[in-house]
Amino acid sequence: MYINCHSYYSLKFGTFSEVDLLLLAKNNNVVALALTDINNTSACLNFVRKAKEYGIKPILGIDFRNGAQQQFVCLATNNVGFQELNVFLSKHLHHKKKIPSIAPDFKNAIIVYPFEKVLQLEKKEFKTNEYIGVSVEELRKLRFSVYKDFKDKLVIQQQVTVREKRDFNAHRLLRAIDNNILLSKLQKTEECKETDVMYSVDELEHHFKDFPHIIENTKRIIERCSINFSFGKERITQNQSLYLNSKEEDFQLLKQLCKEKIHNRYENPTDKVKERLRVELETIYKMDFVSYFLINYDIISYSKSQDFIHVGRGSGANSIVAYIIGITDVDPIELDLYFERFINPYRASPPDFDIDFSWKEREDITQYIFKRFTNVALLAVYNTFKYKAVIRELGKVFGLPKEEIDKLSRDRKQLGQLDEMASLVIKYGKLIEGFPNYVSVHSCGILILDKPIHYYSATDMPPKGFPTVQFDMIIAEDVGIFKFDILGQRGLAKIKDALEIIKENRPDLPPIDITQVEKFKKDPKINQLLKRGKAIGAYYVESPAMRGLMQKLQTQDYIGLVAASSIIRPGVSGSGMKQEFIIRQRYPEKRKEANPILLKIMPETYGIMVYQEDVLKVANQFAGLTLGEADVLRRGMSGKYRSRSEFLAVEEKFITNCRKKGYEEALIFEVWNQIKSFAGYAFAKGHSASYAVESYQSLFLKCYYPLEFMVAVLNNGGGFYSAEHYIHETKMCGGIIHPPCINTSDHANIIKGKNIYLGLGYLKSLEYLVIQRILTERQLYGKFLSLSDFIDRVVISIEQLTILIRINAFRFTGISKVELLWQAIFKLNVSKAKTAQSKLFKIEHKQFNLPKIETNTIEDAYDQMELLGFPLIDYFDLINEDLEPSVLVKQFKNQVNQNVLMYGVLVNTRFHKASNGKLLRFCTFIDKEGNYFDTVHFTKVVDKCPINGLGVYACYGKVTESFGFCSLDIIWSRKLALKPDPRGV
Structure with missing residues (x-):
């Protein structure tokens, strides 16, 4: 009976979610409900997905408006009608055109003109699918209107925007935010009515008891509407299903590509390689992922034709097919990559291929995809109202002075000292916090579909000029739409620019083949850079944390770097297993302390979970979960998916199975807590390996062409450090x-x-x-x-x-x-x-x-x-005081457990919140000879000895050593004064 309902995706208008709308409908005995957000379809697919849980028939539509002025409401009678509405809305959104007063001739949609609009237009003729919508409040006017005789055209249009007074107050605040005005200046025409609420079905019918024909007309149009999308286990992939003309043609092409290119990767393919390839091809065909591989291959082929450099990573990097045809550069045989992480028979979604291009070339690749394929759009992401944004917006709406708004947005703790107006800001801020603010573009997701994009959603046209759907990746995957991840990064631009700079600066050199990664991996000079932490400028291995970790691990090969790339992630690090991994790596006798079952499952990592696929292995082989259940566990840990009931069921089964196997409780929960610590952070092994490939390419350039490489780093915005530090490294x-x-x-x-x-x-x-x-x-x-x-x-x-x-x-x-x-x-x-x-x-x-x-x-x-922001001479030449006797980095190892004075130029500083909630500070300095040392500033020192910007610092503290890597626990530090500007300015 409700054909005009809003969720909070009617941006800065609606006041609750689409799920809350369904709950409200169920509580009011509503059995059919239309979601008609204002010029927006963001919530539509999830509304249809969730409606079944509430026993409600979903209907999709759009409330077409110019600002707050309602022109008409349209309901899709079927999926094709929904597409018609999306096409119409998108055309107006793309070109920022106003919605007309009269709807176009929709073939599969019902049009409802609000009663007030009909009065204004004096509309007397209505098409078969056109109706007049009347609310409870408007019944009084209808009795005295000429339109009371249009009995076949009158329907109930009781708009639902708020639930009660509190929602109405929030709605008014959202409208004031949207109009960027004081609440007191908000016009009634910009608001909904306080009566735009949902009644129970009995109450609604009671209001219309004198107009039974209106009730019947409304029921009739509701019966005419139906919408259907498949979700969850019922879904089928909506991605472009064919690359050529048939599935057989596609499969033959994929097999032919593997046959032609296998010798580029394996000079003499072993039986193991051939068997892995056969199994993968069969599985890819059986699971209908052939076109997905071919589309990725097409994109990579175009990239190579333009001499672009790419890195293929994600779970797809575990695939030998992807490696052979050139989507990735990671050999799954060499690294023993777990096939079931990439594809398993229970996995409905295709493997992830995150394909990185230079940040300068990504837009060219995106343009190519939009030209090459037919049904293409970018994926959306929702930007929600965060605490500070809410306080700032509401502070302006209530007319608070800027100083008070700044104070409120900074400190939540002073709530007891607030005046009445500031208290209102906090009160309503809690109500609006978390609401969607605007729909933006996903950082890398592109959709390539079988059906037209508008079959699923209207599209916006952001400044970059590519149509963008109005739903996010979670909803996309629920309905069987799987994104292609096309990313831009600066690391690849550094490599490409370095090659160009080398060609210009050293024209006599032969061309460099940067794809010879196998050769780079075996180069002792390159590996020494890793082992000694001398990788400044190199992708993913230059940060202080990675530099320290590689020195502790004594990383000097590709396999070691792959492990280090994953161990550094918060999941492994936070569980304490990073420390344990270092111990077992450095001291082989400690490996026998590992649980024998876990050691057998993960011999390469000494029985420690390091990679995402380790979760699969442990869940399957240790706890006896099926691969399907194990994959639910892995996906639930990824942080990208909602907390769902099936995940909780898998957790329960994990513990129950382990108890049945007779494991001790301490072991069960030790393993389970390790798995939990992975949430959102652990890499797939192939993903780490892909990063390592790019790191080796950067390290090769840093090792043999350091100046040209550092110029490329500087020209691409640097990396982890400031431009000043990269200039220092260039001098070194x-x-x-x-x-x-x-x-x-x-x-x-x-x-x-x-x-x-x-x-x-x-x-x-x-x-x-x-x-x-x-x-x-x-x-x-x-x-x-x-x-x-x-x-x-x-x-x-x-x-x-x-x-x-x-x-x-x-x-x-x-x-x-x-x-x-x-x-x-x-x-x-x-x-x-x-x-x-x-x-x-x-x-x-x-x-x-x-x-x-x-x-x-x-x-x-x-x-x-x-x-420039920095001097070009050494900071040590600028200080205005004499240095006391001190220690240099090269003397560090002789001073372990002693208190020493060191002088250093600040390179980097970062905070870390300890388990007790207090802040620690970690700093990196360079001594007078240009060598690095790291400092730890514990809680008591953080406030007592602040770090105030770049310059030379005196650092006094205790030298500590961990696995051969020394750092300084600060007792006190102070910044040295610089010589004054002789000009006196």
Whole structure:
């Protein structure tokens, strides 16, 4: 009986979820219900999925509005009708067009015009599928209206937006937020009515007892509507099912590709390789995943045709088929990758292929996918109201001053000291917190479907210009829609750019084949970088935590790096198994302490769960769960899926089975707690291996072409560390760093031999257009000869020119910066108006006799800190006090358990919350020789000895050692003063 209901996906209008709507309907004995969110279909698929649980017939529709002004409500009579509505809405959303007053001629949808709208339009003619909607409140008007005689066209349109007064108050606040106005300024036309609530079926029929024809008409249109999507175990994949013309053709193509390419991967394929390939192909065919593999292969083939570099990872990296045809570069035979993690007979979804491209090339790949395939869209993600956002928005709505809003958003603890208005903000903030705020684009998900995208959802058109559905990945998978993950990352861009830079800087070298990963893995020089923690700039292995872990593990091979990539994750680390793994890795005699059952299941990791597939193995072989149940367990731990009843059932069965097998309670719960600690964090082994492949490619470049590689790192936004630290690392590799120069520098950094010229783009206040003018002028007409020549050729303000002079970009003139600044002021004559056009004729510059004024390195350093954000000279050369006797990193190991003083330049600092909720701080410094040392600042020291930005710190503490890796437990630290700017500014 309800054909116009809203969930909170009627953004900043509705006040409860689609599931709450179903619960409300059930409590009111409603057996059929239409979800009609305003210009939105986000909740539709989940509404249909959940309706069965509540015994309610779901109907889908859309409430078409311009702002809060309702134009008409449409109900889909079937799935095709839902598609019609989505096409119509999407067209208006994409082009930001207003919804018309009259609906188009829908073939499979019912149109309901609200009574007030019909009065306004004075509409007298109605098509077969057009009706007039009347609410309980509007019955009084209907009695005196000409439309009371349109008996066949009148239906109940009791809008449901709120449940009670509290919802109505929240609704008004959401409307004020949406309109960005004070609550007191909100117009009634922007609100729903306080009476837009759901009555029980008996109450509703009682209200319409004088109009039985309206009740009958409403029941009739409800009966005409039906919608059907398959969910859960009943679902079938909605992805593009054929790559060619038939399943047989697709399978033959996949087999042919494997046959043609197998010798690229295996020179002489063993029986083990052939058998694994046969089993995989059969399983892929049986489970209908052939087209999924071929589509991924198509995308990779295009990438290679454009000379793009990619990394294929995810559970699909466990596949030998994916390895042979080039989707991934991970050999599942070499790594003994668990086949059932990739595909098992109980798995309804295809394996994950997360395919990384350079961040510069990802959009090109996305464009290709949209052109190559027919039914394509991006996946959505919901951005919800978080605490701080709610407080800020409601604070504005209630008219609180900014200072009070800032205070409220920072500190939840001061609730007892709030005035009445601030208390209201907190009270209603709790009500709105967690509501969807807007629909955004998933970071990497692309859908390629059999049916048109609009069969499932309307689409938005975000700024990037690709249609985006209005539902998220969880709903997508529930209905059988599985995303293709196309990601952009900077690590691959660094590799590709480094290859280009090497080609330019060392033109005599033969081309480098970066795909020779097998050769890189066996290179002792590259492996030494890992073992010694010298991998700064290399993808995934440069962070302080990875650097320390690899030194503790003494990682010096590919297999070790694969393990380290997963051990570092919070799941393994948080359970205490990281420490245990290091012990068993370093001390082989300790391995026999492992539980023999677990050691037999996971011999390579010494009986410790390290990878996602270890959860599958342990659940199956240790606890006796089926592979299907084990996969439910793994997916439940992944953090991506809702907490579902089947997961709790599997947990119970895990414990029950273990008890039946006679395991001790302590062992059962030790293993179960290890599994639980994996939640959302552990990698599939193939995923770790894919990261390791890219790490080895980066390490090869860092080892043999360090300067070119570091320039590529800097040009791609760095990585874990600041640009300043990567510049330090470049110096450590033998590079000579020069500040920007107008005759040499580009927008990005460039290298000539060992000389690296910082890019003009590093100058934070230099305008992009000014840089473009400089580079264009220099490219067309040659280098600049003097300051006067530059001023004649480039349109520039005195403020922008001052930046270039202060950074010493005119040093080729041999004139001091101070003299150049005075000349610039005289020559540009700042009192006169400037033109944006170049001068037609050169003007004659006056010559000024200025006293010779020299600058020094301290002044230069202060200018560099202001303009670049960091000095180009060593911080140790800037300190203004004498250093006391201290220890260097190379002496560390001789000082274990002793208190020592060390001096270091801060590289990185990060906080960690201890189990008691208090903060610890971890820092990384470099000593005077440029070597790293790490410090731990325990709770008492964190506040007493704060770390205040970059510079040199005196660090006094106790040297501790763990598996050969030393660090400093800080007793006290202080920042050293810098020499003052001699100019007194």
